[in-house]
Amino acid sequence: MSDVESAEDADAGEDDPEWSLPDDLAAARKALIEWYEADHRAFPWRETDDPYEILVSEVMSQQTQLDRVVDAWEAFLDRWPTTADLAAADRADVVGFWTDHSLGYNNRAKYLHEAATQVETEYDGAFPTDPDGLQDLMGVGPYTANAVASFAFNAGDAVVDTNVKRVAYRAFDVPDDDAAFETAANDLMPAGESRVWNNAIMELGGVACTQTPRCDEVGCPWREWCHAYQSGDFTAPDVPTQPSFEGSRRQFRGRVIGTLREYDELAIDALGHRIRVDYAPDGEYGREWLLGLLEDLADDGLVDVDRSGDEPIARLQR
């Protein structure tokens, strides 16, 4: 007597997924949590539940490999231990710190500064505790909101980052589709365990289900359920290729910030010659080009341009 699921005609079944979670989901969850708790990388932010400290670690982690984040994270919190301290800081100092520690996108330093100000002025010094509330903070989107809600308050939904996507795609054939990933990630997560769960599944993606997988080396707890492990096909979701950094606009943005930190203020041509050797005031990469760059940086709240004199003067915004 075979089962025969209700006929092939029945429901609006044509879009029913060709992926599914394990039948014994409870066992798979337990295996992952036990694997994580037995051994994992000891990052310092995994030992705090202070939402500010967590937020700083998440924002830094968005652009920098974790091993290099540790030093920056400790130095940042040493300098600005609380949201009150950060909110009281000069923006230029926060951006300067970001540059000094090679943390990438300067706007994130600004966002962090702004978020601290929001917490102080709009939330009376206490972070919102749920993902929706956290998303009101500058620079906090769905990923960061769920991470902070989980790690600080154990009150998040499933985190969906590229690690989680890769795991779901390989292990359960979840299609390369944001909505599907979100559904799968939330179905996987045991209710009320967002703190340990999101740590565990991201650890899995970070050390086991890496681009070149290390299933056996690290004793992946999901081998018995993993479709990729069984088929040997470890294809990962497509990651759109990025334009090269060399010669890019953002390379020159970075040089402007770095140069203006060195000189309090700089006339536009002096600045131009310092950020690119082929600068020529009237050339293709001249005043017009540089003013456009500076205008964007000014819009981002990073640079001020004084155009009152005959030659525009740039400085870091304070």
Added chain:
DNA sequence: ATCCGGAGAT
């Protein structure tokens, strides 16, 4: 060449 989440533009 690769890596990434959020903002802003479209």
Added chain:
DNA sequence: ATCTCCGGAT
């Protein structure tokens, strides 16, 4: 809703 940009070490 989808696409482009951002920083710079690896």
